[in-house]
Amino acid sequence: MEKKNMHKSVLLQEVVQFLDPKPGQVFIDATIGFGGHSEEILKKISPDGKLLGIDQDEEALNWLGANLAPKYPNLTLKKANFSEIDQISRESGHQNANGILADIGVSSYQFDEAGRGFSLKNDGPLDMRMDKTRDLTAAEVVNTYSEQDLTDIFSKYGEERLSKTIAREIVARRAEKRFATTLELADMIRGIYDKKGLKGLKIHPATRVFQALRIEVNDELGNLEKFLPQALDSLAPKGRLSVITFHSLEDRIVKDFFQREAKGCICPPDYPICKCGHEKTIKIITKKPILASDEEIRENPRSRSAKLRVIEKI
Numbered sequence: 001m002e003k004k005n006m007h008k009s010v011l012l013q014e015v016v017q018f019l020d021p022k023p024g025q026v027f028i029d030a031t032i033g034f035g036g037h038s039e040e041i042l043k044k045i046s047p048d049g050k051l052l053g054i055d056q057d058e059e060a061l062n063w064l065g066a067n068l069a070p071k072y073p074n075l076t077l078k079k080a081n082f083s084e085i086d087q088i089s090r091e092s093g094h095q096n097a098n099g100i101l102a103d104i105g106v107s108s109y110q111f112d113e114a115g116r117g118f119s120l121k122n123d124g125p126l127d128m129r130m131d132k133t134r135d136l137t138a139a140e141v142v143n144t145y146s147e148q149d150l151t152d153i154f155s156k157y158g159e160e161r162l163s164k165t166i167a168r169e170i171v172a173r174r175a176e177k178r179f180a181t182t183l184e185l186a187d188m189i190r191g192i193y194d195k196k197g198l199k200g201l202k203i204h205p206a207t208r209v210f211q212a213l214r215i216e217v218n219d220e221l222g223n224l225e226k227f228l229p230q231a232l233d234s235l236a237p238k239g240r241l242s243v244i245t246f247h248s249l250e251d252r253i254v255k256d257f258f259q260r261e262a263k264g265c266i267c268p269p270d271y272p273i274c275k276c277g278h279e280k281t282i283k284i285i286t287k288k289p290i291l292a293s294d295e296e297i298r299e300n301p302r303s304r305s306a307k308l309r310v311i312e313k314i
């Protein structure tokens with residue numbers, strides 16, 4: 001299958017422009033997916049440069065192994081979680097990178113493939129694991145978490161206004177029969193919205209709950225928090241880190257981390273002298289996040305919530 005059907009890369013030109021890859025340089029793509037960003041970088045750094053592509057999804061890596069790796073002997077693929085980027089880059093000889101990219105979240109392939117359990121449209125197992133070797137699935141969350149924990153997850157990660165009602169209904173239903181498929185859950189949530197007369201929504205009423213489950217199953221926020229400081233350690237001085245996020249909680253984590261690292265002292269303002277000893281480690285390149293153009297959003301609606309932030313290591 002062609003790459004554009006698996007995933008259409010967002011903010012492609014912008015990422016390349018900010019990372020500015022040059023012949024012979026070293027890059028790490030921490031979320032290589034179907035390699036759209038990586039291929040553009042490889043074109044510019046080859047033949048002497050090298051790129052390490054990390055992804056936790058075996059299916060994406062298999063596709064790249066068959067379709068991109070044969071063209072680029074300087075591409076190393078590694079199935080891993082980017083929360084371990086420090087160790088992975090050292091082990092594979094890609095430390096002191098000139099640029100690192102993380103395009104966080106789910107690929108269109110993962111979203112659309114019913115068997116992966118992210119899809120609201122096609123019935124599949126309630127799974128949602130990007131890394132299929134991990135134990136926690138969406139079915140496990142839905143069938144075992146307490147009503148309070150489900151409410152918290154739906155409201156925090158999904159900003160779902162009916163989180164309490166949905167959690168209550170899940171707990172009542174699962175006492176009779178475990179949830180097994182995506183449509184069992186999606187249809188139940190649609191029913192709750194219909195009963196409340198909340199029709200005519202622009203998105204499927206289960207979209208926010210599905211997003212929340214995905215974030216929980218893949219520990220997306222926890223992994224991002226572990227990734228950011230390690231990514232800085234893996235960069236050479238003057239190396240750049242670009243992060244694309246699709247969710248406001250992720251963007252907040254990235255923004256706060258960058259702002260803290262761009263400051264010298266981070267002691268509370270009422271301290272007369274500095275006790276933290278914190279030193280400025282980065283320069284912020286994008287004062288405001290870069291968003292997709294209207295044209296890109298028209299061509300690829302997924303890009304509408306993308307935010308790109310870029311820093312340079314001092």
Ligand SMILES: C[S@@+](CC[C@H](N)C(=O)[O-])C[C@H]1O[C@@H](n2cnc3c(N)ncnc32)[C@H](O)[C@@H]1O
Pocket residue numbers: 007008009010030031032033034035036037038054055056057060080081082083103104105106107108130223
């Ligand atoms: C939006 S896609 C990347 C698409 C890619 N930039 C392209 O142009 O084809 C996000 C990818 O990140 C991977 N991913 C998400 N979180 C990850 C993590 N913590 N560690 C490793 N890979 C992760 C997903 O499996 C998915 O393939």
